[in-house]
Amino acid sequence: MKLIATIxxxxxxxxxxxxYAQSADYSANTTSEPLTLAATAPTADWSGQFxxxxxxxxxxxxxxxxxxxxxxxxxxxxGFGLGLRYGQNWQKGTFVFGFDMSVQxxxxxxxxxxxxxxxxxxxxxxxxxxxxxxxTIRGRYGMVFGDGKTMAYGAYGLAIGAIDGGIFNARxxxxxxxxxxxxxxxxxxxxxxxxxxxxxxxxVDLGDIEFGAxxxxxxxxxxxxxxxxxxxxxxxF
Numbered sequence: 496m497k498l499i500a501t502i503x504x505x506x507x508x509x510x511x512x513x514x515y516a517q518s519a520d521y522s523a524n525t526t527s528e529p530l531t532l533a534a535t536a537p538t539a540d541w542s543g544q545f546x547x548x549x550x551x552x553x554x555x556x557x558x559x560x561x562x563x564x565x566x567x568x569x570x571x572x573x574g575f576g577l578g579l580r581y582g583q584n585w586q587k588g589t590f591v592f593g594f595d596m597s598v599q600x601x602x603x604x605x606x607x608x609x610x611x612x613x614x615x616x617x618x619x620x621x622x623x624x625x626x627x628x629x630x631t632i633r634g635r636y637g638m639v640f641g642d643g644k645t646m647a648y649g650a651y652g653l654a655i656g657a658i659d660g661g662i663f664n665a666r667x668x669x670x671x672x673x674x675x676x677x678x679x680x681x682x683x684x685x686x687x688x689x690x691x692x693x694x695x696x697x698x699v700d701l702g703d704i705e706f707g708a709x710x711x712x713x714x715x716x717x718x719x720x721x722x723x724x725x726x727x728x729x730x731x732f
Contacts, residue, residue, distance in 0.1 A: 539643035539685050542586045547693070547729035549578045553602040555699075555721025557624045559615060559661075561709035562716055567615030568606045570624045570660075572721060576600030580729075582635070591637045591646055601626035601656065602721060608663075615709075620663025624717050627657040629699065631677050644685035651678045654699050660717060661706035667715040669707030675700045689732065695725045 552575050559567035578599030584591050603625035610617045637648025654677040661668035679697030686692060700720040709715040 539639065539688075540586060541584045541591045541639065541646060541685075541731075543731045544583045545581070545691075545729045545731040547580045547582075547727050549580070549599075549693075549695075549725045549727025551576050551578055551599055551723050551725040553699075553721050553723035555602070555719055556604075557660075557704065557717035557719035559612070559622055559624075559667075559706075559715065559717050561614075561713040562703070563709075563713050565614035565709065565713070567612040567662075567715075568610050568617060568622050569612075570604050570606045570622055570717065572602045572604035572624050572626065574602040574604075576602070578725065578727070580727075584635075584731075586639075589639050589643075591635075591639060591648065593635050594633060594652075595635060595650070596630075596632050598628065598630045601629050603627075615662070615667070615715075617662055619665040620668075622662050623668075624660040624704070625658070626701075626704075626721075627659060629657075630655045633677065633679075637681075637683075646683045648681050648683070649679070650681065650695075650697070652676065654701060656699075656701045656704065658701075658704045658706070660704065661715050665707075667707045667709060669705070669715070671705040673701035673704040675702045683729070689730055691729045691731070693725075693727055693729060695723075697723045697725070699723065 554573035556571045558569050580595050580597035582595030584593035605621040605623045608617050608621050631654050633650040633652030635648050635650045637646045639646045654675050656673045658673050659670045677699045681695035683691050683693035703716045706715045
């Protein structure tokens with residue numbers, strides 16, 4: 496996840512740079528103009544409903560095994576995808592809060608046939624994990640900077656994944672729906688009164704994702720998580 500960590504750091508630095516620039520402008524103005532008690536409201540309004548589309552990249556890993564503690568192999572997952580989202584913002588001064596709902600294509604990966612773990616072996620085919628689709632419902636809270644057209648925000652909420660995985664051509668292969676949570680940070684910039692561009696980094700934990708049957712009454716599953724980075728465009732109406 497080094498790439499995603501680097502991009503996350505970039506978003507944080509960009510937010511601090513914007514805040515510093517705002518502070519510097521304020522300091523410069525106070526040295527040349529009399530102090531006034533009147534607060535200046537942001538010139539941009541983020542309130543309203545919006546729809547958006549985005550490009551996303553994710554990466555992570557899952558350790559396969561059974562729900563009784565037997566262990567298989569590790570499967571790295573990654574991939575690019577596309578997503579759509581809908582949401583609404585409310586603004587109070589420099590603070591913006593709201594929600595969004597999104598759906599996006601997922602990520603996948605394999606560990607080659609012939610690879611063995613302590614208790615399970617990729618004998619009949621590749622060991623595999625596929626998160627075919629991911630849906631989220633999140634609350635958001637942010638703050639605008641400078642001219643009010645730049646917003647940094649955090650988000651947290653529910654994540655639901657459509658899962659396939661296990662060991663190809665074996666009883667361990669199966670599908671399920673997994674429910675967990677997501678948390679992230681983002682930076683958005685207004686291009687016009689209605690159009691804004693954004694970048695986000697999100698962490699996703701779907702809990703133990705279930706595949707097929709291990710043996711007897713055991714369930715074959717994957718334990719892990721992943722992170723995503725997204726860039727996109729929102730349209731407010």
